[in-house]
Amino acid sequence: MTLNRRHFLAATAAATATASLSAPMLRAQGKPRVVVIGGGAGGATAARYIAKDSQGAIDVTLVEPSRTYFTCFFSNLYMAGFTGLEDIAHTYGGLAVGGVNVVHDWATGVDRDTRMVTLASGAVLPYDRLILSPGIDFVEGAVPGWSVAAQNAMPHAYKAGSQTQLLKAQIAAMPEGGTFAMIAPPNPYRCPPGPYERVSMVAHVLSQSNPTAKILIVDPKENFSKQGLFEEGWEHHYPGMISRIGPDFGGDVVEVRPDSMEIVIDGEVEKVDVANVIPAQKAGRIAELAGITNDAGWAPVIPATMQSRMDENIHVLGDASQQGDMPKSGFSANSQAKVAAMAVRGALTGSKVFPARFSNTCWSLIATDDGVKVGASYQATDEKIAKVDGFISQTGEDANLRKATYEESLGWYAGITADMFG
Amino acid sequence: MARLCLLLGFTLGLLAPGAHAAGQIGDASRGQTLFSQCSGCHQVGAGAINRVGPHLNNIYGRPAAGLDGFAYSKSMVRAGADGLVWHLDTIDAYLENPRALVSRTRMSFRGFSDPQDRADVMAYLRRFTASPQDIPEAEPTARADLPDLDPAILAIEGDPDYGAYLSSECSTCHQRDGGDAGIPAITLWPEEDFVVAMHAYKQKLRPHPVMQMMAGRLSDEEIAALAAYFARLEE
Numbered sequence A: 001m002t003l004n005r006r007h008f009l010a011a012t013a014a015a016t017a018t019a020s021l022s023a024p025m026l027r028a029q030g031k032p033r034v035v036v037i038g039g040g041a042g043g044a045t046a047a048r049y050i051a052k053d054s055q056g057a058i059d060v061t062l063v064e065p066s067r068t069y070f071t072c073f074f075s076n077l078y079m080a081g082f083t084g085l086e087d088i089a090h091t092y093g094g095l096a097v098g099g100v101n102v103v104h105d106w107a108t109g110v111d112r113d114t115r116m117v118t119l120a121s122g123a124v125l126p127y128d129r130l131i132l133s134p135g136i137d138f139v140e141g142a143v144p145g146w147s148v149a150a151q152n153a154m155p156h157a158y159k160a161g162s163q164t165q166l167l168k169a170q171i172a173a174m175p176e177g178g179t180f181a182m183i184a185p186p187n188p189y190r191c192p193p194g195p196y197e198r199v200s201m202v203a204h205v206l207s208q209s210n211p212t213a214k215i216l217i218v219d220p221k222e223n224f225s226k227q228g229l230f231e232e233g234w235e236h237h238y239p240g241m242i243s244r245i246g247p248d249f250g251g252d253v254v255e256v257r258p259d260s261m262e263i264v265i266d267g268e269v270e271k272v273d274v275a276n277v278i279p280a281q282k283a284g285r286i287a288e289l290a291g292i293t294n295d296a297g298w299a300p301v302i303p304a305t306m307q308s309r310m311d312e313n314i315h316v317l318g319d320a321s322q323q324g325d326m327p328k329s330g331f332s333a334n335s336q337a338k339v340a341a342m343a344v345r346g347a348l349t350g351s352k353v354f355p356a357r358f359s360n361t362c363w364s365l366i367a368t369d370d371g372v373k374v375g376a377s378y379q380a381t382d383e384k385i386a387k388v389d390g391f392i393s394q395t396g397e398d399a400n401l402r403k404a405t406y407e408e409s410l411g412w413y414a415g416i417t418a419d420m421f422g
Numbered sequence B: 001m002a003r004l005c006l007l008l009g010f011t012l013g014l015l016a017p018g019a020h021a022a023g024q025i026g027d028a029s030r031g032q033t034l035f036s037q038c039s040g041c042h043q044v045g046a047g048a049i050n051r052v053g054p055h056l057n058n059i060y061g062r063p064a065a066g067l068d069g070f071a072y073s074k075s076m077v078r079a080g081a082d083g084l085v086w087h088l089d090t091i092d093a094y095l096e097n098p099r100a101l102v103s104r105t106r107m108s109f110r111g112f113s114d115p116q117d118r119a120d121v122m123a124y125l126r127r128f129t130a131s132p133q134d135i136p137e138a139e140p141t142a143r144a145d146l147p148d149l150d151p152a153i154l155a156i157e158g159d160p161d162y163g164a165y166l167s168s169e170c171s172t173c174h175q176r177d178g179g180d181a182g183i184p185a186i187t188l189w190p191e192e193d194f195v196v197a198m199h200a201y202k203q204k205l206r207p208h209p210v211m212q213m214m215a216g217r218l219s220d221e222e223i224a225a226l227a228a229y230f231a232r233l234e235e
Helices: A043-054 A075-079 A093-097 A162-172 A194-209 A227-237 A285-289 A330-349 A399-421 B002-008 B028-037 B074-081 B088-096 B115-126 B151-155 B160-170 B191-202 B209-216 B220-232
Strands: A033-037 A059-063 A101-103 A107-111 A116-119 A124-126 A129-132 A136-138 A179-183 A214-218 A242-245 A254-257 A262-265 A268-271 A274-277 A281-283 A299-302 A314-316 A358-367 A370-380 A385-392
Touching (some): A093 A101, A129 A330, A194 A358, A281 A285, A358 B209, A370 B209, B028 B115, B160 B220
Antiparallel strands (some): A107 A116, A116 A124, A136 A281, A370 A385
16 A cells, blocks of 8 residues: 555544644544554564455554665674675565555654654554554663764664664774774673674674784673674684673773774773774663653563553564563564564454464574574563573584574575565 | 374374473572572572582573582582583472482582472572573573463364464565575475474474474474465465
């Protein structure tokens, strides 16, 4: 369905109070309405599945500011030249063909009492169920000296797109023997192995173009995901290039100076050439504006349905949700989206609802044809989504197995993006 | 089913695990109370240090005798060298009867004979090991089990709606249009082949860890529903 086919109705009496004449209500006649905010792994999947499985019985509108969406997963591979930027770019034509109204705009507010979403354009979208899948935002002041205003000098590259391109260009422009520094985030954050896959990919680039360069990880965490696998791989592929300062040596006391390209680790000043600052994270801003986040900045949900614990008409997916044991990943968001889609259809059309099932696998690339993975299955308990079973690649694995794991990750990428975008 | 048994060489039907309620490890707050029997020797939580016994932070996934700087018994060191790692099953056995698992352990404790007591203590201790949210490979916080299915649903044979719903877990990796780069296609697979393959993963006869995990929690009915769905999928 395209914009010109959407029904524009005059504001109803009940809605006149909130909708001005310049802000027409977007509303389908009689059908239950679902609004989805955020067109990533959670939101796109949920919108597509609700539209597909309800066969027109539910009016689905997806609100996503970007016309072209770059997946965060595989953006590290782009930085190392294993994939092109166009390969991780996706548009929403497939969703529109699948019956989703796609609106490219910012959601600026949620009125939970009248069940209305306000857009930056001034338009108002009424909903029966709202699905929030806004991803992450950064905690202000988490890394002293850094703010979003400094993201060109010291990119985060933790939302894919122009930031990823910028960081890639800065790595290419590093002087011979220069230093790449990463300020790693504290838990919990998007994609637990992501920062360390990124270090691997930066090392891959530098080992070819600038082999005397150094990589410094400043990390507030004692341990990180796939640590044994990454450290084995770094030792093998990039000996002597990567060092990591953990909290024992002040990795949790860091300040940055974007103007002079300095980082200060527990009082010690280091001059660096590239600084990739990945700050502490919280739910995307619209979740906070909707008033469904907790003191930690995340949106707690009921595991069986992904409904907000603060509003049963809102479901929260992916990174923004606080659900229990699932890592914040695209795979997790996609898995949660299908559970929420089923719950929403059940609530709005009375379709059959089956017990929630969740799973996740995270693949990471350490070097050419050296892929590793970690995965688990989960189930909903009253308290949280709880891990029940899992697996992880082993150190010392055969090169053929690592190559097969990498190739499997390419297959997964094709699979999940088809599942998200149609 | 007869053909299936023939193909796999043993009776799969008898091996299907019983369905009971989805399980958390135990009642952590009750476990906290029970832990008073342990806390004379063991510390756990922020700032915990080794005392008479080693501290129990991050005990899950820790190899036996795995802390530097604690003087373990020879028996415990040997158990660690032999590959004993503290998981739900091994901690459970150790708490039931320490000396049955590690013969000359210095842990002077007669054991918790009640399985519920052990489960509750383990639930309490699990709070002090990294969360899978932060480190996905961290130890489970719930016990593996079949999904908590309504018996009425289980009675439905090859429900196509259920197959369609279950299939959404498959299509994160397996493309519905039959694309097979890196990950094999399962669309339009003959029903019987599908069922046999899934049971082979479930019994860990086929090696792939993702598929062993996915198949491992599918019931016979769920596998049948999926097989019926993918065999007829037109896209």
